[in-house]
Amino acid sequence: MAVKKRNKRPGLLSHTRPRIAAKNQLTPSATTVSLSSKATRNLIRSHHQRLKARERAVLAGDKAQVAQIDAQIDANGGLESYQLASKTGQSRERGGDSSTVLLEWIRPLLRRIKQARQQDGSMSSGKLRLLEVGALSTKNACSQHDCIDATRIDLHSQEPGILQQDFMERPLPAADNDNKDRFHAISLSLVLNYVPSAAQRGEMLKRCSAFFTPSPPCLLRDTETKNFAPYLFLVLPAACVLNSRYFNSERLNDIATCLGYSKFKEKVTNKLIYQLWEFRPGSHHNNSNKNKTATIFRKEELNPGKTRNNFTITLNANS
Numbered sequence: 001m002a003v004k005k006r007n008k009r010p011g012l013l014s015h016t017r018p019r020i021a022a023k024n025q026l027t028p029s030a031t032t033v034s035l036s037s038k039a040t041r042n043l044i045r046s047h048h049q050r051l052k053a054r055e056r057a058v059l060a061g062d063k064a065q066v067a068q069i070d071a072q073i074d075a076n077g078g079l080e081s082y083q084l085a086s087k088t089g090q091s092r093e094r095g096g097d098s099s100t101v102l103l104e105w106i107r108p109l110l111r112r113i114k115q116a117r118q119q120d121g122s123m124s125s126g127k128l129r130l131l132e133v134g135a136l137s138t139k140n141a142c143s144q145h146d147c148i149d150a151t152r153i154d155l156h157s158q159e160p161g162i163l164q165q166d167f168m169e170r171p172l173p174a175a176d177n178d179n180k181d182r183f184h185a186i187s188l189s190l191v192l193n194y195v196p197s198a199a200q201r202g203e204m205l206k207r208c209s210a211f212f213t214p215s216p217p218c219l220l221r222d223t224e225t226k227n228f229a230p231y232l233f234l235v236l237p238a239a240c241v242l243n244s245r246y247f248n249s250e251r252l253n254d255i256a257t258c259l260g261y262s263k264f265k266e267k268v269t270n271k272l273i274y275q276l277w278e279f280r281p282g283s284h285h286n287n288s289n290k291n292k293t294a295t296i297f298r299k300e301e302l303n304p305g306k307t308r309n310n311f312t313i314t315l316n317a318n319s
């Protein structure tokens with residue numbers, strides 16, 4: 001049996017994560033794209049539960065328990081079968097691809113970019129550069145728009161157009177704003193809830209700001225769009241925000257505000273919360289809440305109740 005390679009550096013997301021199951025470890029149901037809604041939900045839920053249990057075992061230093069949970073995750077097809085289930089959940093019949101909401105919200109901006117590109121008759125006007133973290137497909141709505149230049153990454157790439165990379169280990173871009181490794185928008189659609197610990201979720205949110213760049217050149221020339229600020233597109237299961245003992249909309253707003261974000265759009269459905277944040281550090285027009293000076297957000301009970309879940313995001317913005 002092959003000996004597992006140990007990582008020496010502690011603390012990174014990938015280092016506390018189970019490995020991706022090999023194809024031959026997928027269960028028959030996991031390889032079938034036509035999973036029923038119930039099977040899809042169960043597979044996603046049990047994968048999340050196992051990741052959380054694994055994180056607890058890692059924190060407790062219980063290696064035997066970690067190995068046991070890894071074996072269970074593998075036996076159920078690992079990240080690969082989870083991704084298949086997520087993809088099925090995103091199919092048109094099941095409510096569709098979340099990037100259609102992003103596209104709807106930024107359509108006026110994309111129209112401006114298109115006009116400018118047509119007027120210039122050249123590529124110099126630029127496109128909207130989008131970093132899609134946790135990308136499952138190269139054919140989702142935002143990938144098909146000709147004014148969006150999408151860079152897609154995932155812990156486990158399923159297609160050639162998706163780079164296999166942990167966002168938390170993606171090299172930081174150089175300082176110049178024209179750098180191709182900087183983006184006008186970052187999508188974290190159903191990704192934060194995949195991250196097993198509250199502190200790692202906060203770190204992920206914080207890290208996004210290091211990858212932003214101000215604006216495609218054509219928008220700066222346009223009086224209506226010259227105030228463009230980079231976007232963070234966030235999608236979370238509604239229950240994470242609306243039915244958690246340790247989290248709620250106000251806490252999410254406070255954390256985002258503390259990191260320099262200002263809410264631009266929001267849509268809440270029975271299942272999901274979609275939000276579009278503008279990154280405007282230093283702007284305090286949205287800081288009307290009582291936590292405007294807080295920079296440390298701990299896990300604390302905000303909504304007591306036995307039937308609630310334990311989702312939360314913690315953050316130390318000073319570190």
Ligand SMILES: C[S@@+](CC[C@H](N)C(=O)[O-])C[C@H]1O[C@@H](n2cnc3c(N)ncnc32)[C@H](O)[C@@H]1O
Nearest residue numbers: 086134154155156165166167168189190191194
């Ligand atoms: C539920 S899927 C969501 C996929 C898609 N964005 C959507 O909205 O349906 C979550 C994906 O996030 C990926 N992911 C989680 N943490 C990540 C990280 N640190 N870097 C890159 N991808 C990550 C997982 O591998 C998984 O494929």
